Amino acid sequence: MARSQRLALFDLDHTLIPFDSGREWLLFLVERGAVDAAVERRYLESCRSYVSGRCGIEVLHRAVVTPVGHTAEAQIARWSREFEAEMARRVPRSTLALVASHRDAGDRCAIVTTTTRLVAEPFARIFGVPHLLATEPRRVGGWLTGDIEGHACHREHKVTHVQRWLAAEGLMLKDFERSWFYSDAAGDLPLLQAVTDPVAVRPDDRLRAVAQERGWPVLGTADVAF
Structure with a gap:
């Protein structure tokens, strides 16, 4: 049996936070004159291409x-700490309280996000979540290449990332008497279906339909005040 008998997993963008963390990171860099302002436009173009199915998640990561x-x-690392300080003012108290309630109950907590670790780490610190499963950026000689190490922590691969993390600690999902995953998107259905307690948070239309059909809890603006 698991040392902690309950597991709480959280998606990041549009679940714990009401915005796109990648875009906010780029805007943060633009404001400091660290990168050209055109990077935000290119990112938004990549988002539109991804949503339309014209490109994969790798393009957003890049x-x-x-x-x-x-x-x-x-x-x-210095920018990461400055970004953390700025984002801490924008994180909803309601989701801070949600995560804290699981931590205080002694649940094993992890953020499981498609977002690159580079951007997600400041939010893991803000929420006080000790475990972060994210898309890993590839480095060569200490420099970021823009590529992804292994599989992105995305869709069905979120399940793989969780299983690999737990296996490293001698655990499996079935070891937990209860396990939660909070998410806003139908793309996370593989992991939502792998836990005992899936929770839809301000879900997209497809996830809302699945949640209503299966009787899953649906948290909206009245429950998670964004």
């Missing part, structure tokens, strides 16, 4: 990571 590909790790 749009976020490539602008700092030739930046020293120490500088990126």
Whole structure:
């Protein structure tokens, strides 16, 4: 049996936070004059291409990571702390309280997000979540290449990332008497279906329909005040 008998997993963008963290990271860099203002436009173009099915998640990852590909790790770390301080003012108290309620109950907590680790780490610190499963950026010689290491933490691969993380600690999902996953998107259905307690948070239309059909809890603006 698991050392902690309950597991709480959280998606990040539009679930714990009411915005796109990748875009906010790029805007943060633009405001500091660290990157050209055109990076946000290119990112939004990539988002539209992804939504339309014209490109994969790799293009979004590259749009976020490539602008700092030739930046020293120490500088990126400084920006990460500054970004954390700015974003801490924008995180909803309701989702901070949601995560805290699981932590206080002794549940094992993790953020499971498609977002690159580079951007997601500041939010894991803000929420006080000790485990972060994210898309891993590839580095060569200490420099970010814009590519992804292994599979992106996306769709069905979120399940793989969770299983691999738990296996490293000698655990499996079935070891937990209860397991939650909070998400806003139908793309997360593989992991939502793998836990005992799936929760839809301000869901997209497809996820809302599935949640209503299966009787899953649906949290909206009255429950998670964005």
